[in-house]
Amino acid sequence: MAILKHIIIILTAFLLTGCYEDFTPAIDTKPVLCLNSLITAGEPIEVRVSHTWMYNDEASMNNHEVTDAEVTVIANGNIVDSAYLPKEGDKICIIAESPSYGTATAEVTVPRATPIGNVKFTPTVTSIWQGDKDFFHYEMLADITFNLSIEMDVNDPAGIDNYYHFGYDKFVGTTDDDNGGLIKASGPETFFIGNFEYNSEPIFKEHVSVFETVMGNDDDINFVFFTDRQFPGKTYTLHLNYSDNLLRVSSKEYDESLLECGVNLYLTTVSQSYYNWAVYKWNVDEGIIGDLSDIGLAESKWGYSNVSTGAGVVAAQSSTMTTINLKDFLKDIFLNDLL
Numbered sequence: 001m002a003i004l005k006h007i008i009i010i011l012t013a014f015l016l017t018g019c020y021e022d023f024t025p026a027i028d029t030k031p032v033l034c035l036n037s038l039i040t041a042g043e044p045i046e047v048r049v050s051h052t053w054m055y056n057d058e059a060s061m062n063n064h065e066v067t068d069a070e071v072t073v074i075a076n077g078n079i080v081d082s083a084y085l086p087k088e089g090d091k092i093c094i095i096a097e098s099p100s101y102g103t104a105t106a107e108v109t110v111p112r113a114t115p116i117g118n119v120k121f122t123p124t125v126t127s128i129w130q131g132d133k134d135f136f137h138y139e140m141l142a143d144i145t146f147n148l149s150i151e152m153d154v155n156d157p158a159g160i161d162n163y164y165h166f167g168y169d170k171f172v173g174t175t176d177d178d179n180g181g182l183i184k185a186s187g188p189e190t191f192f193i194g195n196f197e198y199n200s201e202p203i204f205k206e207h208v209s210v211f212e213t214v215m216g217n218d219d220d221i222n223f224v225f226f227t228d229r230q231f232p233g234k235t236y237t238l239h240l241n242y243s244d245n246l247l248r249v250s251s252k253e254y255d256e257s258l259l260e261c262g263v264n265l266y267l268t269t270v271s272q273s274y275y276n277w278a279v280y281k282w283n284v285d286e287g288i289i290g291d292l293s294d295i296g297l298a299e300s301k302w303g304y305s306n307v308s309t310g311a312g313v314v315a316a317q318s319s320t321m322t323t324i325n326l327k328d329f330l331k332d333i334f335l336n337d338l339l
Contacts, residue, residue: 029054033066033096033104034311038274041088041110041318047071051101052311069098088112088318106307106314111269113318114162117153117235119265123329124149126244144247144333147194150240150324152265158233163275165268166204166224166238168193171323173260191261194244201239203230207279223286225270225278240265247330259330266321273306274315280304 031051039045049069073080074093086092093107124147131141156162170193198204203226230236242263249258280303305312 032309033101035307036312039316104309108316110316113320117155120151122149148242152238154236156228162228167266190248192246197241200241259327262325268319271316277313
């Protein structure tokens with residue numbers, strides 16, 4: 001279907017060749033303030049203030065910072081200073097005033113973090129390779145490749161529309177040998193999270209229309225936002241699969257601390273403004289409407305904004321995290337298959 005999508009767009013572009021004329025759009029080109037801020041519960045607030053510019057204004061394109069703006073942050077009706085740390089449920093208003101570009105305001109409520117429920121994981125070995133210790137001068141030298149299947153429950157709070165983002169990263173451990181040298185038990189070069197199987201969880205595609213699916217615009221491993229529209233006030237189980245994960249151990253001797261590694265799972269509750277911006281960005285970069293607007297078959301997608309000037313996004317988020325430790329799984333492999 002992806003091939004069909006590009007064929008249709010290319011053929012249509014040829015049909016439209018020569019069907020254009022110069023015109024000057026009747027739009028206000030006066031620059032206005034642009035506000036961008038991603039507010040995270042428990043962390044200081046950072047606000048980026050810039051100004052809009054026309055695509056042919058090369059000077060502004062290279063430098064569009066605003067140096068004369070005064071920024072005021074109001075939390076729950078009170079002006080706060082730079083030491084303020086936002087809390088879940090806080091209502092934040094950001095006001096920027098510039099003699100050169102005017103005033104811009106935006107409001108957002110810091111969402112409450114949604115608890116992660118039960119987590120089940122199933123690792124499955126796909127291959128084991130063990131080196132020749134006499135040749136490599138290591139007592140322990142092995143590669144273990146495995147798949148990892150995870151079920152993670154999202155316990156959605158009732159009575160409010162919630163918007164989510166899923167994320168993950170790895171954690172690793174190291175240990176010292178008797179001589180004070182570092183044995184690399186696991187690290188960026190020795191433990192890798194493999195391929196994230198995006199298609200195993202259908203809720204990541206709830207923003208994709210039937211038309212987008214037919215045209216082949218439904219495969220984007222980077223879009224992991226979703227809502228609670230399908231499970232308001234209930235529990236939903238995310239199905240997360242990772243293939244071709246790799247652990248490599250190379251040390252003078254076996255030690256259980258060599259196997260300290262695993263996966264951190266993050267469930268971030270985001271504001272509606274953050275979710276709306278993410279969907280807009282997907283439509284421009286991956287959606288069929290974005291493709292058609294590039295060749296004049298659809299109206300241009302104007303950027304999403306919740307700022308009073310129509311430029312920029314002020315969003316908020318709160319996160320919860322859970323950890324999957326793979327040590328016991330790897331220990332069984334070493335004890336049963338390698339030692």
